[in-house]
Amino acid sequence: MTTLSYTTIHSGYKLSPCTFEKRSRTAAEYSTQPCGDVWFKTRHWKTERIVNEAKALQLLAERTRIPIPKFIQCGQNDDGSMFLEMSRVDGIDLSEVGKKCQEPGGMRHNASGKCNECKNIAKANAEHFIQTILLPELAKLRSNRTGLDGFVLPPAWMLEYDTRSHWDVKTSSREEFVFIHGDLGPDNLRIDPDTLTVKCVIDWEHSGYFPSGFQKWSVDDSDYHALYEDHQTICELAKSIEP
Template sequence: MESIRNEAESLRYIRQHTNVPVPTVYCDFEDDDAYYLVTEYVEGVGMSSLKEDQKAVVREELQHHLAALQTLKSNQLGGPSGIVIPPYRVLRRTETDQWHLKPSNIDEYVFCHNDLSQQNVIVDPDTLKINAIIDWEYAGFYPAYFEWPFYTRLGPSVAGKEEVDDSFELLEFLKSRSENETGN
C-alpha cells in the first residue's frame, strides 16, 4: 500500500519540478485497506522491444531525464511525502518494511527512480521519443549511486551474473542512517 502511495506522490512531484515524461495521476485513494492509483494510459512500446541501434537513441534522451532528476535534492531520504521504499534489490535482502531514517545536515540526496529497467521506459516506436517513464514505487531521494543503470540491458532491476551486487552495500547505508538500533 505504501509503495503505491509513494508512486502517486513521486509522479506528482516529478511532473511539478521537471519535464521528465511521466503519466498524469488522475486520482489515488485508500479504500477497504487497499490503496488505488489511477493514471493516464501512455501509448507506446517498452524500450525492451526496440532494436539495439534504436535503444541507443532512447538511452541518449534518458540520460537527459536522469540528469534532470539529479538536480532535485533533499536532506531527507525517501519519497517526496516522506515514505521510504528502498529499491527492490535492497528490500529482498531485509524483512524490514518500516524505515525511520535520520535527515542529513545538507541536501546531499538526489531523486532516483530506483527501478529504471527497459520495461519501464515507454517509447514512441516511430519517433523513438520517450512518452513516459513508469513504475515509480521505489523512487525517492537517495545517494546518486542508488540509481543503477538497469536500462542498459534486458532483465530485472537486480544484479545479473556478470554484475556487481550492490544490494548489501545499499542496505548497510540505510541501516547506518536509521533512527534506532535495529536498522529500521
C-alpha cells in the same frame, strides 16, 4: 476501445481509452493464488507503494520536464486496497522492442521475425534520453532526508535480498540525497513505436531521495537483472541509509 482489467501477483490494473489505474491487492486476492500467502507476507507496503508513486508523479510534474503519466487521483477502495489513477500513455516497453520490426521512418529492416536493429536503435535512444534528460532532471531534486515525505522504499533490486519490513528515515545536515526512480530498466521505459524514442517513464513506486550511489539503471535486460545479484553492493548501499 473498452476498459480492460487484469491482475499480476502484486497489483490490479484497469486500462481505459484515456486512463490507467493501478491498485494494491487485498489479502483475499493473494489467498486465491498459488503461494499467494507467501507473497502477501513478503510483499511489504502494499498500499504505501501506491501512495509513494502518486506523490512522486505530482512532484516530478511540478519540478521537472521528465515525460511521465499525468496524475489524476489516488484514494482507497471500499475493500481497503489503494488505487492510483493516471493518464494512459500508449507505446511499447523497451523490453518488448525488437520482437518485430517497427519500421521506424517507414523503413523495414526485415520481412518477419525479431529485429535486432530496431532493438539496438531503441536502446541507444533510451540511453541518450537517460543521460541527457532524465538524470540531469533528477539531479535537480535534492533533500536532506531519505525516502519521500517520511516514507522510505528502497529500489526494487535491493528488496529481494534485504527483506526487512521497515526503513527509518536518515537525515543529513545538507541536501546530499538525490531523487531516484528505483526501478529504472527496460520494462519501465515506454517507447514510441514510430520513432523508437522514449515517450514516457513509468512505474515510480520505488522512487525517493537516496545517496547518489542508488541511481542505478540499464537499458539492457540482462544488465538490469544483474543488479539484483550484486549482493555486496546491495549490502553496502543498505548500510549507507541506516540512521
